[in-house]
Amino acid sequence: MEIHNEFLDLNYRYQYYLLELVADHGDYYLTVNRAMKLLGLSKFKLSQYVETVNADLAMMSPESYLRINGDGIFESGHISESIVRKIRLDYLQQSNLFKMFEFSLLNPGKNETTDFCDALFIGKTKFYELRKEMVEVADHFNLQFKKNQLIGPEMQIRQFVFEIYYSYFNGIEKPLALFQETVDQMLVTMRDQFQINLLPTTITKLETYLKVQSLRLRGKNALTAPLLAPLLAPDFKTQQPQLWQPVLSMLTTNYQLLRIPLEVEAEGLLTFLFTESYVPLEIDYLTPDLKNGVSQKTGQFVSKVEHVLMKDEAHSEQAQNILANLAHDLDQIHAKHLTFLHRTNNLY
Numbered sequence: 001m002e003i004h005n006e007f008l009d010l011n012y013r014y015q016y017y018l019l020e021l022v023a024d025h026g027d028y029y030l031t032v033n034r035a036m037k038l039l040g041l042s043k044f045k046l047s048q049y050v051e052t053v054n055a056d057l058a059m060m061s062p063e064s065y066l067r068i069n070g071d072g073i074f075e076s077g078h079i080s081e082s083i084v085r086k087i088r089l090d091y092l093q094q095s096n097l098f099k100m101f102e103f104s105l106l107n108p109g110k111n112e113t114t115d116f117c118d119a120l121f122i123g124k125t126k127f128y129e130l131r132k133e134m135v136e137v138a139d140h141f142n143l144q145f146k147k148n149q150l151i152g153p154e155m156q157i158r159q160f161v162f163e164i165y166y167s168y169f170n171g172i173e174k175p176l177a178l179f180q181e182t183v184d185q186m187l188v189t190m191r192d193q194f195q196i197n198l199l200p201t202t203i204t205k206l207e208t209y210l211k212v213q214s215l216r217l218r219g220k221n222a223l224t225a226p227l228l229a230p231l232l233a234p235d236f237k238t239q240q241p242q243l244w245q246p247v248l249s250m251l252t253t254n255y256q257l258l259r260i261p262l263e264v265e266a267e268g269l270l271t272f273l274f275t276e277s278y279v280p281l282e283i284d285y286l287t288p289d290l291k292n293g294v295s296q297k298t299g300q301f302v303s304k305v306e307h308v309l310m311k312d313e314a315h316s317e318q319a320q321n322i323l324a325n326l327a328h329d330l331d332q333i334h335a336k337h338l339t340f341l342h343r344t345n346n347l348y
Contacts, residue, residue: 021035023076032072085171106178283335
């Protein structure tokens with residue numbers, strides 16, 4: 001199961017899990033008893049969820065269906081993973097905890113109980129239940145939810161927010177529409193400056209990163225030095241002005257009215273561009289400690305390839321070119337794994 005299903009209301013969560021079980025998996029065979037055991041549900045509750053899921057499928061994909069036959073076996077058709085993900089996103093957008101989460105992000109100046117109750121159309125009792133859930137979720141990711149706002153290291157908050165929007169919205173629709181115009185302008189600027197190919201399959205991560213950055217800066221929540229694990233060498237700004245200045249200028253143009261120092265934001269964005277391969281990374285860009293760590297990991301891997309796989313052919317010109325290209329690609333991968341931008345779920 002994907003991360004952050006805790007943001008789905010309980011009924012939606014079980015309905016999503018049920019869809020995952022019956023999605024098109026070839027010859028997968030599922031009985032009611034097996035589903036009851038896997039989901040920890042009664043037969044009555046499971047039957048209710050089947051009816052609700054069927055109604056949701058009819059709205060989202062009329063040719064899709066889910067039913068239980070007379071032998072207690074699930075029958076389903078045209079329930080692809082893409083359909084499941086679309087319904088999962090719909091469940092998220094209807095879930096109260098996500099509404100609370102998003103309202104707190106989009107309205108950093110509103111932190112009173114009444115603000116949330118009015119916006120979410122809920123009473124105080126329901127609000128307190130949701131806030132307790134939000135506190136528990138934040139704590140699980142080493143953050144806090146105090147005064148109805150996320151509290152913690154800024155980069156950690158951004159990772160958390162990024163993961164939620166990317167894992168749910170990627171490939172389905174664009175989140176945080178409020179920032180779309182600003183982000184579109186920045187994407188065009190970076191495309192022209194760095195020759196980034198803005199394909200739908202490659203641009204989503206960068207677009208989501210920029211939206212989360214815009215979201216947090218709008219609330220005056222800027223990155224501050226030192227970052228958890230700086231990537232760029234101390235002389236990077238002077239040695240690579242063709243990379244540094246366009247990014248800093250772009251951020252200044254878009255965020256100058258906020259009167260927030262933007263150098264650390266520029267370093268964070270460049271880090272993202274390098275580690276996600278939007279812009280080629282050279283090992284000399286890295287801080288000394290990080291450079292040594294990357295070189296060590298890359299060297300160990302290349303050495304094994306050279307001595308175990310290539311053996312006698314390793315010294316040929318063709319083999320050396322292959323090893324050099326491999327080393328360059330590995331530098332990029334290891335830089336990503338050794339920086340603060342990498343999480344085990346590989347989203348950010």
